[in-house]
Amino acid sequence: MFHSFTRRTGLAIAATALAAMAAMPAAAADWKPQKPIEMVIMAGQGGGADRLARLFQSIIQKENLASMPVLPVNKGGGSGAEALRYLSDNAGEAHKIMATLNSYYTTPIRNDIGVDIEEFTPIARMALDTFVLWVNADSDIQTLDEWVAAVKDAGGTWKMGGTGTGQEDSLVTAMLEDTFDLDITYVPFKGGGDVAKNLVGGHIDSTVNNPSEQMGFYNAGKSRPLVAFTPERLAAFPDVPTASEMGYDLVYWMQRSFVGPKEMPAEAVAYYTEMFEKLSQTEEWQTYTADKALMADFLTGDELQAYFLEERAKHAEILNSMGEGSS
Amino acid sequence: MEMLSLLADGFATSLSPLNLAIVILGVTAGLFIGAMPGLGSVNGVAIVLPLTFIVPPSSAIILLAAIYYGAMYGGAVSSVLLGIPGASTAVATTFDGRPMAQRGKAGLALIAAAVASFVGGTISVVLFTIFAVPLADLALAFGPAEEFALVLLAFTTFVGLGGDDILKTIIMICLGLVLSTVGLDLISGQPRLIFGDLPGFYSGISFLVLAIGVYGVGEVLHTIETSKSAPQVTPAKLTFREFGDGLRQMNRLWKTMSVGSFLGFFVGMLPAAGATPASLMAYGIAKTTSKRPETFGTGNIEGVAAPETANNAASTGSLLPMLTLGIPGSPTTALLLGGMVMWGLMPGPMLFIEQPDFVWGLISSLYTANFAAVAINIALIPLFVWALRMPFTVLCAMVLVLCIVGGFAPSQKMHDVWLIAGFGVAGYLLRKADYPLAPLVLALVLGPLMEKSFRQTLIAEQGNLLAFVERPLSGTFIALAALFFVLPLLKHVRGKEKKQVVTPAE
Known part of the structure; x- marks a missing residue:
């Protein structure tokens, strides 16, 4: 205890002295x-x-x-x-x-x-890291409003896939439910890649994947981004609107x-x-x-x-x- | 025929002196990594990953794939020699591999494993070459319901064929399922069965800890007891005559090996399943279709060949969703995926179109890796067998050290070492009471997958149990599972009737 105390203090003193003496940019150099x-x-x-x-x-x-x-x-x-x-x-x-x-x-x-x-x-x-709302490319849904209408029509059976309960995806889903007064069935999966695959395979209706997780499928034309939960549009998806520009306070980061x-x-x-x-x-x-x-x-x-x-x-x-x- | 020319281009890449040297190096390293209990392909790939910058990306992935492949071959070595499965994929190999080694046929068992691995690996690479792209859609068709049905099928192929005391088998499966629920629940995010608040249990009980405990430590304790009166000498040696004999015996197992290869490839291809259920299902099928199922578990060479073909075929199969969909089917393929991202390659549906040089270079390297692995493996068998000739007092201490190091290394928690000790004693006692240990280990491996997919389906389908049978793919699997469950029972009943009729005198 004493030993480590003196050593650490000693280092600190030496570092301060050096920094003061030679006006080094930072103690990091030492x-x-x-x-x-x-x-x-x-x-x-x-x-x-x-x-x-x-x-x-x-x-x-x-x-x-x-x-x-x-x-x-x-x-x-x-x-x-x-x-x-x-x-x-x-x-x-x-x-x-x-x-x-x-x-x-x-x-x-x-x-x-x-x-x-x-x-x-x-x-x-x-x-x-950013979050985007995704649907399967075969779906008719093109906009956030259509998505909200579709979820409401489903009457609680709309399947949103995501990572474990209490983790990021479920928080974004909760925010969506809260903002639009929706009732969504949240299906937890083990990881973002698993979620992405289940969306493309048609086993779930939508996801809030990070772009990195859907990018491969997106490039192959298998999934469609609807809206980004960022303050400004993402450079990778210039045509995808943000929720904020549509007037909803939905911003979430990882x-x-x-x-x-x-x-x-x-x-x-x-x-x-x-x-x-x-x-x-x-x-x-x-x-x-x-x-x-x-x-x-x-x-x-x-x-x-x-x-x-x-x-x-x-x-x-x-x-x-x-x-x-x-x- | 475009494919053949692409493959030829690939061979031009993989047969370059640098890549050939890399394959040999990777396979040899992988073989030893796989042979060490506790060090699996995951660790091997993770250690080497940051070092791959010195070579071009295609050589780097070839190195990683060679390690992955080599480790699959090596996994059988500790299963046969020590009775400890080095990875969950090699559990089924212990069932007959270990008894063979105990009867002094370790060399033969290892030859069988190497040849079977080669056959499985090669058939599956051919399948991969031809069907990689169209099969990606099949992997996509697998949702939670299909996953559940497949795991159920994996369970029944094994349970139904237990052969031992059925009640004891069921008890051990239940125990394994209970152990598999320890840790953080995926669905609710709450910790379960953490015994008060032991942080070590948060991440659950790993397969490796249980397997090393009940097989490794348990086996040592058991051998100490049985060899007290008559010290057990394993007359393990390998001659060329034995080698030729091994190849001849393998030549009769084409049916088992083809079934294992196809099964392994398809099951391995499904992101959720992987090589473990594949190897178990192959073992189960080999046993049911065998004319003498009772010889399984006592050192039948077919019982080594079946799981070894399947697990190698599955490891090739699991590269398929990783490359075509960007979804890793196992922790090792996840690391390979990470490597590809680092080199600026994006696995996914576009990879085959955008990076044909890379993809076909990798595929062709799987062919060369297979040849290198089987040659090096067979060359090293005498060395492995020689290790068995050590005096038992030395070997037993070494196995215990390997068990502890192997259990500690992956997560570096003392918690796991205590668990291994506990499972070791429990495994020894259970063995004495004649309880089968395999179902326990299997339930731990497959339990979490089964529970997760079952609950996901029920959540998604609003609690509709019929969802499992309504979907064509999962319905088929459930039907097969039911068949596999009933078949052995029927056989059993019929067998009894026959016995009563034919041999009343006995």
Whole structure:
């Protein structure tokens, strides 16, 4: 205890002194990871979050953005509860970072797992994933209004497919039900790819897939986007209107960020922030975000923390209206 | 004939010296990865994935596919030698592979597995080459109702053929189904059976933990007990005569192997199912259609050939929805998909049109990977068999270490190690009481899939149970399942009547 205290203080003093003396751009230049960096993923292998985290890892490796290798570790149990607990048990660690998604807020709200995300150290938000309402290309529905009419006609038997209950897709569905006063049958599936396939196969009537999950089918002319839940139209679908421009307050994002444990040393935070900033400027990342209609909205530090807390409050509200809160 | 010219172009890619070297390297690595319990193709592909940037994308995917293929061959090795299925796809291989090894025929069992894998792999690659594009639509026709019907069919092909005490089989299936409900419920998102609040149970009980526990640890405990009086020596060696003998025996199994290949390919192609149910169904069918079903489970070479053809065929089949629909059928294909996205390739209905070089390069590399895998595998069999000649006291300690490392490695939780210890003791006791362990493990593998698709269908169809029989595909599967369930019972009853009539004196 004493040992780690003095070491950390010593490092901090040295860093401050150096920064003051030589007016270095950041303390990051002095601190380098001493061992492989563990990248904890809040989801299991093979899902969207996992694929994205491994994409980050490969870009870091390829562009040599870190002096030590990055090791992805999946801790997806309990909608990420496992990863959240793990991070909160490793306070002060400088070699563990976590890739987050929206279960970063929803999991601690839905179940009391003894984790307060306010304590974690925000590092960088890499992107915001978007949501779009999809129907099968064989369907007659062309617009949001027609969709609403069709759902009302179905009288509660309209099948909306999505990821697990309490996860992002079900929240968007709840928002739709709320806005248009609808009664939808929500069918949960294991992952976004599974959902997309079931829409194209005609087993469900509509989905709110991320564009990346439907892109393959969309390009093949098998699915049709109706409306995007973004403030502005997506570059990938210039003809698809947004709900906001039609006068409905329906905006929902999936955030893809990195956080560190509580009390992560400031030098390490600076190091990772710089690493991710460089990553966000690489060509691979720029192409990927453009192809998959992701908004590459880079955000760090206190602003990111403020964003997290605001989103948490918003999610608590949606979950409460769904009757999903833990208390 | 356009296809043939495309395939020829593909071979031009896959037979380049670099790609050929990559296939051999990948297959060898995969073989060892698959042979280690706890290290499966998922881990192998995940480790190698970020290293693939040094080669062009088509070589990179060839490397990953070669590892995937090699691991499928290797899975049989630990099933036969140690009785621990290295992956869920190799469970059925233990049923007859392990007894063969115990009777000193480990070499023969491994040859059977390698040859069967080769046959299954090759037939399915041919099917893949010809039907990849049209079959994608069949995969799409599979919704939750069809998934449920298929899993039910997988259960009945096995249950009906249990042969052992039917009551005990049913008890073990129920126990496995209970274990399969542990963890976070997909539909409601609530944790179930987490024993108070043990966070380790949130992600459920993995197949590997149960299999390593009841087969690996349980087997060691059982062997320690039985070898106390008479130390068990496994006279395992492999001569060329045995090798030739093995090939001759395999030559008589064409029917089993073709059934296994077709079944494996089609079941593997369906995104939800994959290689595990395929291998079990192939074993079940081989046993029912056999003239001497009672020899299954005691070391019948056919019982090794059937599941091994099917699981290799299924692993090729599961590449189909991944490439044509962008839907991974298994965690490994999900990683392959991730790799393709990284290289800027978009799997999906357009891939075959937009990237023919890549697709046909990959398909042709499956042919070369198959040849490389069977050759390397057979060459290494003497080495694998030699491992069995270690004194039991050494081997037993090594198996225990492998069990613990293999159980800890995938999730890195001590929780799983304790579970393995617990399941090991439970498995040993159940074995002593003569309860079959296979149904327990199978129920854990298939249970979550069955429950999920059952509930999805009921939600989607507003609770209408008839939905399962009204849809043509699922209705057919349900009918087949019913047939498979009743058939053995009829056989059983008839058999009894016959016995009473023919041999009253006995």
